[in-house]
Amino acid sequence: MHAYTEKIREAARRLLAEKKVDGVIGFRRGTLPLMNEPVFVRHADQVDQLVWDGNCGVNLANYLTKRKDRVAVVAKGCDSRNIVVHIQENQIARDQLYILGIPCKGMLNRRAILKALDGREPLQVEETEADVTVSGDGFEQVFPRKDVLQDNCKICIHRNPVIYDELLGDPVEEQKDVDRYEDVRRIEAMTVEERWTYFEELIAPCIRCYACRNACPQCYCPTCFVDESRPQWVGKSLDPTDTRTFHFLRAYHMAGRCTDCGACERACPMDIKVRQFTKKLEKDVKELFGYEVGVMLEERPPLDTYRPDDPQDFIR
Amino acid sequence: MLKIFVTKDNLPNLVGRLMDGATVLGPVKEGEAHRFRPLKKAADLDLSYQNSRLSPKDLVHPHSDAMFAFSLKKDDPEAGILKELPRSADKRLVLGIRPCDAKAFRLVDVNFLTDTYRDPWWEARREATVLVGLGCSRPCRSCFCTAVGTGPFDETALDVLMTELEDGYLLKAVTEKGEALLRDAPQAEAATDERMQKAEGIAEEAARKISKPFVTEPIKDKPQTELFSAEFWEEVQFACINCGTCTYLCPTCWCFDIQDEVHGEEGVRLRLWDSCMFPLFTLHGSGHNPRNQKLQRVRQRFMHKFKYYVDKYGDGPACVGCGRCVQYCPVNIDIRRVVAMMSASCVCPT
């Protein structure tokens, strides 16, 4: 995994020296264990800041919308799929980008590790292919890597970038036997009242900070529906109906656009599993329209197109 | 001032007694995190917590506060007239608040309670609230309270300071309100010299553990314009996704928005948390937005806390070092690092 660090630096140095790009978007070492910070490197002398490890979960496609310059961006599988969606939606042009593809084996779930440590503070983290060793004052705990991945990484089926100019490592094996929709089906099996209650409890801690919306690479509307006031579609207080409306419409806006990168859940300060909304849409889009988001640059997004024989059993 | 000692076994009795006289709020575990909630029974109180995920500012400054109601009925002679909703003045007691979070109320007071305007919503809740603080004997690595003028056992904003000892709690009254509270505490034991010494030792030890990642004095002396136009903001702002988590979790972020909600022929005027991280926060009616760029918004947050506040009120900074924004920023923008840069900002001659 850390071998990527050198390769990223080498590529960044080369691209900046050849003036192929105005800057490189990557990660630098964070100030906390299990955290890295996105960084924009413009000069060769800053290249050594760039790092790569299991704490690079932030989706760098977030930093690409409305750009005028030409940039290189380090992209995991999910980032690359979001880049595809950005290109499809004209948020950035392909020739503005130099994509440094990173075959990824999943990013670490900091919150899950902190939870497992139960109040003990991590000071040092060491990663290998198989394990993550976290140590602190008077303790050392080894976690099998697969147990402490982000929820979306555990079920990821596009670990290799789908689009890139340069791949910085050998492609990794894709996960074949994952059941992406186990949790969705579990909810589907409930009665309609149980489902209502399930989602009511799911979003109960919401403080309406909109971090999930703002963290999403796909959320870039000039005016979000929650900020519209004529008419006001949704109230801004902690009223449960308003909170529900917000989460519902936020998710719906992601229909056929969400790559399940997990940025929303990473950002939520209240640990709400907001992917429960978007995953259902992902499943439906796949089943109804046979579409997988951000995989084929040439395809139109599913709600931007149609087939005359689309399913319509639900229409009288 | 009165000092008493209560054993751990007797604490629930004390809490129960306090609950008879007031609504008692304290840290309650909900899911993975703690939150200040009204206690239904003494056992809900969890003083083993490190700190609550959300700061307790919502106890005085709730996320959604209905201030006025109005009618839009055509035949109502008072249609369109704002009517103030009643404000309860019931006594409340916040048990186990951290000294830093209590200090935050002090810092925000200057905004809501000025010479020319005293915000009645803030004032009523503030006055009816007694703060029984719990000293912080196990500070986090991301805490930096001692660097911003408070500390793990800072009692200045508290009515009572509690210190956890091995076998119980030492409670020290700081104000008259606090003294009244402790006077008839059940099963209180004497706060012996030995116990007081122990408590002092714990406080010193805790303060020693807290890092001091920056000094704020140089910021005070620098001109606002110099800090405002410093080059490092460009680098600081890059990673920010304007998610607002920092401001929502912050105990000293007080900014709010006022919205009218209308339903049929009735409406309410609400005060809601807002955030300087959002472009809408500063959008003018004309369409002009003075903080349209992410850089401007990110800079505002740090400048407000560490420069504008300090210059305006001669106090502060408007930060208590609780470390919530450090822990929960999804992109790891670390206020300690930013303030160190402001303090050292390379544009000044050395």
Add this chain to the structure above:
Amino acid sequence: MSQWEPKIVAFLCNWCSYGAADLAGVSRLQYPVNIRVIRVPCSGRINPKFILAAFRHGADGVWVSGCHPGDCHYIEGNYYARRKFALLKSLLEHTGIDPRRLHFSWISSAEASKFAQVAREVVETVRDAGPARHFIKTLPQWDSVWGESTAEIQAEVV
């Protein structure tokens, strides 16, 4: 609840289903009075926000009707709409809205009898589902218990 009558918001496209409602009227076809019609230029104009707004205002049911596929006045508006509706209906049901509350149909301007028939079916289905209980917006209540958010107080009332 014998007095209760379902309130249904019907979004009808200008060119087909609204015409069908018109024709049903002039043809003196009987259909229940529980329907409040909102005319829209095309079923493709229906934003999911409209449907949620209807529920938030207390509608017991929502009915959306447009031209048959291939007959859209704007050639393909209803094809796009169909995809949006499929996902919307599914997500609403998934999150706990009774499927009996949301209906879609294709009715041409000549199909007055189909309009009356579907109207009857929609009203009866919603009647079976009973008065709406979820997704209804009410005004925020005064925060009477300090420290407990309005949301919780309302949650307890529900």
